[in-house]
């Protein structure tokens with residue numbers, strides 16, 4: 141069923157607010173001082189100009205050329221709306237530009253050219269070539285688009301790619317590989333009917349034939365019906381190449397017994413009768429935009445066995461070129477490609493098809509409001525799949541390098557993959573070093589909440605990624621049922637399921653617990669209940685007895701509750717120096733904030749402890765610690781009793797002779813801004829602080845959540861530290877991936 145349909149009013153408001161259109165341009169260099177001005181413009185700018193004049197390839201180093209794509213249209217085939225002209229095509233082209241940015245961090249700018257003359261377009265695009273690393277032609281109608289693209293490819297030294305042709309073909313091919321996989325048919329055997337012999341249609345059929353579809357099994361139709369050999373009306377050389385030797389004359393006739401229908405024509409071009417006449421398990425890709433040739437509801441009404449895809453995001457199976465162009469260009473730009481060739485396109489199609497057959501991350505389920513797994517309603521990855529950015533460009537770049545399209549081949553593909561992850565996810569590089577350390581540690585990880593499917597998936601991934609053994613606290617039948625429901629039935633035998641009924645250690649656990657709790661108001665019965673029935677306590681007891689090396693919990697209960705339970709077994713409290721440290725990542729910068737979990741109102745000794753814990757966490761993350769004790773005053777002004785402890789904490793660390801930088805008290809701007817620090821030449825930090833120790837838990841929570849909400853910062857933690865054994869507590873809104881990351885932190889011994 142379609143969901144979240146948009147209204148015309150919503151669509152207009154979206155384009156009007158907050159400012160007209162969909163994007164703006166931002167500077168990436170500082171532009172605050174006169175010196176900045178001298179460097180960015182005259183006289184400094186003369187230096188790169190001369191360097192480029194001497195060595196043109198350095199334009200990729202000194203300008204934004206290497207990450208800049210032009211989205212060019214004349215508006216003659218705007219989606220399936222027809223010839224709306226250059227100006228009216230601008231919303232689509234701006235949209236394309238923001239998709240480039242959002243999905244692959246490619247800077248793109250729309251350029252609408254007010255001409256229908258191919259020669260004028262060719263000349264204009266060719267002349268602007270020096271500016272760009274690639275050219276995306278869009279919504280230019282056939283057959284002019286073929287002439288324009290062909291000439292530009294021949295005459296330009298950067299990739300020229302008409303997305304309606306090749307982007308559509310690549311996604312269609314990816315979807316078809318999987319749809320045929322499900323329907324048990326082979327591309328060599330299937331009868332394909334393609335409606336719409338324009339830019340998208342011709343390219344789709346060409347690519348499918350290159351991938352094995354037989355010419356004699358393919359029928360192409362346009363507004364005049366079947367394109368058959370000998371037809372003269374409405375023909376051109378590109379249609380002729382696909383003309384079939386057949387007696388069929390209409391789409392209706394062609395659809396009888398067809399295995400596959402591909403529509404890149406117009407709204408409503410297919411009827412229910414046509415769908416009813418198709419072969420068993422028919423594949424229907426109704427890709428016309430904004431409205432498909434037939435809706436999935438209409439198709440399913442007459443054929444429940446149909447696998448249906450559309451070009452829209454509000455139905456399952458979105459076969460839309462948005463899955464391709466951002467990543468094709470990302471891969472091509474990163475090898476300074478001369479072109480995007482067929483091999484790069486086919487590599488992209490296969491990489492997309494393979495991705496759809498893998499387990500789907502929770503982030504995707506969150507974006508779509510439901511869990512997805514490979515099948516009739518999920519044959520192609522969704523645009524919000526975070527794996528696309530590091531899987532697809534790698535395949536494209538590799539194919540480009542193998543086929544000589546690369547000017548600058550990538551030497552280290554692993555590093556490239558990591559750089560792609562980091563482009564869209566600031567945690568990626570930090571997590572990579574933690575992952576490496578976790579793999580080396582081979583910790584037996586106790587997952588306390590084996591009754592939660594997210595936890596089970598995290599546990600399976602933990603073990604399958606080679607981090608170590610996953611021990612899951614739960615009931616074997618329940619774990620089995622939940623793994624099977626998550627499509628991970630084969631993992632049942634891999635995980636070790638532990639519970640009070642199957643352990644031989646229950647009595648030892650209870651004795652240990654009674655020893656700790658007997659003077660805290662707990663009797664034997666209470667202790668039995670806790671040890672045998674509370675999964676957090678049971679898991680902590682396992683850890684305390686060395687029956688696991690680290691523990692992760694908190695996905696199903698609030699962290700305060702989990703911490704209280706863990707405290708029955710460990711001294712994970714303020715009095716014993718435990719602390720919670722949260723890493724905030726924003727604009728390529730990481731700042732740790734503490735204490736975000738344990739201390740309500742720490743005194744100066746506690747603050748010094750928290751700083752020391754935070755410095756330890758920073759080092760685990762590969763960050764050289766620089767601590768600032770922050771407040772609303774800087775070095776004693778304004779005078780305030782409340783700021784006193786922040787100042788004293790620094791003195792405590794002086795006495796302790798710690799091996800990291802610290803300073804305080806100071807306001808956050810002094811802590812984080814090297815220029816503002818210059819006003820205090822006596823202060824001891826050698827650069828902006830990367831650890832902020834705040835006066836109390838409320839200020840910690842406010843700071844972290846303000847950064848998250850206002851700035852869109854990424855947050856890792858709170859990371860629990862200062863406990864005898866590594867224990868990490870995730871949050872109830874954690875995805876399987878978040879839980880896995882917490883397990884990795886625990887496995888690294890942060891605790």
Ligand SMILES: NC(=O)C1=CN([C@@H]2O[C@H](COP(=O)(O)OP(=O)(O)OC[C@H]3O[C@@H](n4cnc5c(N)ncnc54)[C@H](OP(=O)(O)O)[C@@H]3O)[C@@H](O)[C@H]2O)C=CC1
Pocket residue numbers: 216217218219220221279280281282303304305308335336337338339340341361362363364374403404405406407409427428429430450451459460461462
């Ligand atoms: N899902 C996706 O990712 C994409 C979808 N599309 C969609 O594909 C469609 C075509 O786009 P594009 O190829 O760029 O446009 P073109 O203008 O280049 O080609 C349109 C083709 O469709 C044919 N056509 C139009 N109406 C009908 C009809 N009712 N029955 C049969 N054939 C018809 C035209 O026939 P004739 O030659 O006789 O005029 C022409 O061959 C659009 O709806 C567009 O939104 C395009 C790109 C990507």
Ligand SMILES: CC(=O)C(=O)O
Pocket residue numbers: 218219220279303304428429451460461462
């Ligand atoms: C998606 C797209 O490019 C089109 O419909 O034209």
Ligand SMILES: [Mg+2]
Pocket residue numbers: 219278279303304
């Ligand atoms: Mg288009």
